Amino acid sequence: MVIRIAAVGDVHLDEDVVGRFRPALEELPDCADVLLLAGDLTRHGTESEARCVAQEFGGLGVPVVTVLGNHDHQCDQVPQVVKVLEDAGITVLEGNGVVLDCAGGRLGIAGVKGFGGGFAGRCASDFGEPEMKAFVRTTNESAESLGKALRSLDCDMLVALTHYSPVPDTLAGEPLEIYPFLGSYQLGQAIDSAPTALALHGHAHAGTERGTTPGGVRVRNVAHPVIKQAYSVFHVGDQHDSDQVSPIGRSGSQRSWS
Amino acid sequence: MSHHRDSGAGPPDEYVEAEIHRLLAEDPAVAEQGITVVRRERALVLYGEVESPHRRAEILRRVAERFPDVPITSDIGVIRAQAPTEIEQLP
Ligand SMILES: [Fe+2]
C-alpha cells in the first residue's frame, strides 16, 4: 500500500506570483493522490490574496488540503480567507481532520496551524504575566487539538499537517534565538500520541528538510524556500524497492529556472 | 553631564540592521521575514529568497527610501517553482 503525497508550504501568494506554480501543478494528477499545503498561502491574509490562492491551487484534479499560517492571519480576515479557499474546493483544517479515499488506502490528515513556544528544556512556560500565559496557552491548546484530531481519524495511514514545526531538527539553518517562534515540542508530542506516519510543516524558511519526532515519526519541512521546487512528493507505505529517492516517471524534462 | 555618544555618523549599525529587519517584516509592501541583513565593511548586504522579481525590487526600493544614506547591496534570489524530478520514499 503506497499513498503519494505532494506538499508545499509558504507560497505567500499575491497577484505577482499567480501562474508561477501552475505548470508544475498541472502534473499533479500523474504523480500524487493529494496535495497538502502547509500554511502561509498568502502574504497578508487578505480576501483578494486568498482569491489568488484559489486560482493557483483550485481545480487541480487532486484533492487539496491546507492549514493556514501566521501570514494568513495578518489582516484578521480568516473567515473570508477560509471561505474563498473552500469555495475553490480546498479543505482547510484547524484542529480537525479529513479522510480521503486513495488508490493505496484511506489517508487521514489532521491539521492545525500550531504556534511557537520552543522545544524541550528551552521553551516558554505557563507562568508570570497574563501575556506570557496567553502565549503558552495558545501553544498548548493548538497542540491538544492536533492530538485529538489525529487520534479521532479512522484510516489506513495518518499524516499530520501543521504550519509551525513540531521538532527543532527541521529548523537547522535558522538562528537558534528564534526557535521559540518557529514551533513547539507540544506539537511533536501530539504527533507521537497517535500512529502518525508522516508530519509535514512549513514556516521555517531557512530551515532544513528532514527531521524525526522523539517518537520516531518522520518530519519534513516543505516550506517553498526550503524545498526550492513547486512541491515535494512523498511515497508513504510499503515499498518494493528500497531506494530512498527515485526519479519521477515523467517524459518531458525541460524546466524553466528563474 | 551625560556622556551621549554622538559620532555624527547616524545611529550605530546594529540599530540600522534591526530597523531594516523589522521594516522588511512589518511593512505591508514587503512582509518578508526570511531576509537576512549582514554587515560588511562598506555596506549592508541583504540575503534571502522571495517569490517574485517584483518583491525583490520592492524590498530594495523600500530600504533605500527609508535609509537613503546607508549603502546597501542585495543578493536576494527568486525561488524556483519547477515540478520535482525526484520523489522521496518513506516506509
Ligand atoms: Fe512563511
Ligand SMILES: [Fe+2]
Ligand atoms: Fe509562517
